[in-house]
Amino acid sequence: MKPIGSLKRIMAGLAAWMEERLGIEAARDFLRHKTVPQNRHTIWSYTGSLLLLFFSIQVVTGIILAFYYRPTLEEANKSIARIMTEVPLGWVIRSVHFWSATFMIAIVFVHLLSIWIIKSYRKPRELTWMSGVFLLVFTLAFGFTGYLLPWDDLSLAATKVGTDIPRSIPVVGAWMTKFLRGGEDVSGDTLTRFFSFHVSILPLLVLALIAFHVYLIQKLGMSLPVGADEKEEAKRAIPFWPNFVFREMIVWLILFGVLVTIAVFWPPSLGKSADLMAPAPEGIKPEWYFLFLFQTLKIFPAKILFISGDTVAVSLILLGGILFFFLPLLDNRPAGRKGKVITWIAFAFILYAVAMSVWSLLG
Amino acid sequence: MKFKESLFSRRQFLNGLLGGWLGAFLASILYPVLRAIFPPEKEPDQVILVSSDYAGIPANTVKMFAWGSKPGLLKKTEKDELVAFVGVCTHLDCNVIYLPDQKKFFCACHDGWYDENGTNISGPPPRPLRRLSVTVEGDNIIIKKEGAT
Ligand code: FES
Numbered sequence: 001m002k003p004i005g006s007l008k009r010i011m012a013g014l015a016a017w018m019e020e021r022l023g024i025e026a027a028r029d030f031l032r033h034k035t036v037p038q039n040r041h042t043i044w045s046y047t048g049s050l051l052l053l054f055f056s057i058q059v060v061t062g063i064i065l066a067f068y069y070r071p072t073l074e075e076a077n078k079s080i081a082r083i084m085t086e087v088p089l090g091w092v093i094r095s096v097h098f099w100s101a102t103f104m105i106a107i108v109f110v111h112l113l114s115i116w117i118i119k120s121y122r123k124p125r126e127l128t129w130m131s132g133v134f135l136l137v138f139t140l141a142f143g144f145t146g147y148l149l150p151w152d153d154l155s156l157a158a159t160k161v162g163t164d165i166p167r168s169i170p171v172v173g174a175w176m177t178k179f180l181r182g183g184e185d186v187s188g189d190t191l192t193r194f195f196s197f198h199v200s201i202l203p204l205l206v207l208a209l210i211a212f213h214v215y216l217i218q219k220l221g222m223s224l225p226v227g228a229d230e231k232e233e234a235k236r237a238i239p240f241w242p243n244f245v246f247r248e249m250i251v252w253l254i255l256f257g258v259l260v261t262i263a264v265f266w267p268p269s270l271g272k273s274a275d276l277m278a279p280a281p282e283g284i285k286p287e288w289y290f291l292f293l294f295q296t297l298k299i300f301p302a303k304i305l306f307i308s309g310d311t312v313a314v315s316l317i318l319l320g321g322i323l324f325f326f327l328p329l330l331d332n333r334p335a336g337r338k339g340k341v342i343t344w345i346a347f348a349f350i351l352y353a354v355a356m357s358v359w360s361l362l363g
Numbered sequence: 364m365k366f367k368e369s370l371f372s373r374r375q376f377l378n379g380l381l382g383g384w385l386g387a388f389l390a391s392i393l394y395p396v397l398r399a400i401f402p403p404e405k406e407p408d409q410v411i412l413v414s415s416d417y418a419g420i421p422a423n424t425v426k427m428f429a430w431g432s433k434p435g436l437l438k439k440t441e442k443d444e445l446v447a448f449v450g451v452c453t454h455l456d457c458n459v460i461y462l463p464d465q466k467k468f469f470c471a472c473h474d475g476w477y478d479e480n481g482t483n484i485s486g487p488p489p490r491p492l493r494r495l496s497v498t499v500e501g502d503n504i505i506i507k508k509e510g511a512t
Contacts (some may be wrong), residue, residue, distance in 0.1 A: 060396060064396065064399050064400065067399075067400070067402075068402065086402070086403050087399055087402055087403065088398040088399055088401070088403060089395040089398045089399050090399050092395050092399075093395065093396070093399045
């Protein structure tokens, strides 16, 4: 009896045993037949899978950081300093976590805007869009809560400002600020609360939503460009496995390489531990993805008629968010119709966000 | 030299190349992750104690100091010499206590006993207590790992 032959037989037996119980074959059969359309919009479908990549990187690096991080006033900053200086390759892990978050947020924006512009949110994909908007909000919440955790001057100031903004929302505002801060002021309780949001509440929510989102994408299939010929498209489609997956892997590898390179050469800094009693540092700015909102708040005058400018600004931003969320219901034309106005609004929004961010950086 | 037949097919060669590359790539990702899982060794190289706090203890008694995150036991022998142990049982890591009247170290976890020199004498401990080297320099007592200079 040849040893290789018997090993093969054992493996085959084991595989059959598993198959009998798990029924993986159905899934594999499904994968063999799944196809992905190939057209001028295909490039945008890579952004979604890239988000999965960056999210996974966040999970792995985040778990390792949580091994060492201590969410208390005395130790938060110190424990990150320890990660950066003592833990073997800890600085790489933190740097990758930081940069991967940045990449992820950037790609979330590209992902949503591209879907807005090519109008893939139309019937029957309304819920995919809406769950996507929630994922955007949660991703930003990840960024906001994570920014506080190093507990240095800048992160404390950013959190004070950021958690104060909901206060100007009518009726529920004051309560929301209190909820976010765990009290009237930013304190050690805010830090533990943000840690809890960042490492348990948000991940659970996001995982559930990703599952829902991906399920819908799978169930409804990729959208076709406006006015596309369905038969032509079906002919051009490529198999998901291995053709599409391999292409995706090329994109993953390239971006992973870029990510690690940037992370190694530009690790994030760490200011000295924040002092709750100290005056705020000068020229504080939020992270780049909040700049346009920050600047929007800034340009409103202190009082408009008899209401405070902040309340008007925050209400407008909220209204914008709600319209954005309900986009598929506002533009409920059939998928085949063009939508010039919608496209123009998207570009106007991009222009606005970029202009505001640049203004904020310069001003 | 030229072979009449190739040892492996072109497909095998390419698969090996690609697979090997993929393996190396994954290993390079895994390496920093695995490294960062373990914190650096916490054991100190040396601990410096102030003589006035420790040297005056009576003979046949023990005073504790912190050896990293473990208890260190500084003992004055009956000959008035200073010796030091890591106060951790060699069985399953419980902290031991010195009982001066019996002149023994005792581990309560599984009834382990060591004599006054730290040699295991009864119960489960497999090895003597770990010794540390003690030197007195001026006002300081310097405690190092045994064998380190
Ligand atoms: S741990 Fe000390 S006797 Fe078992």
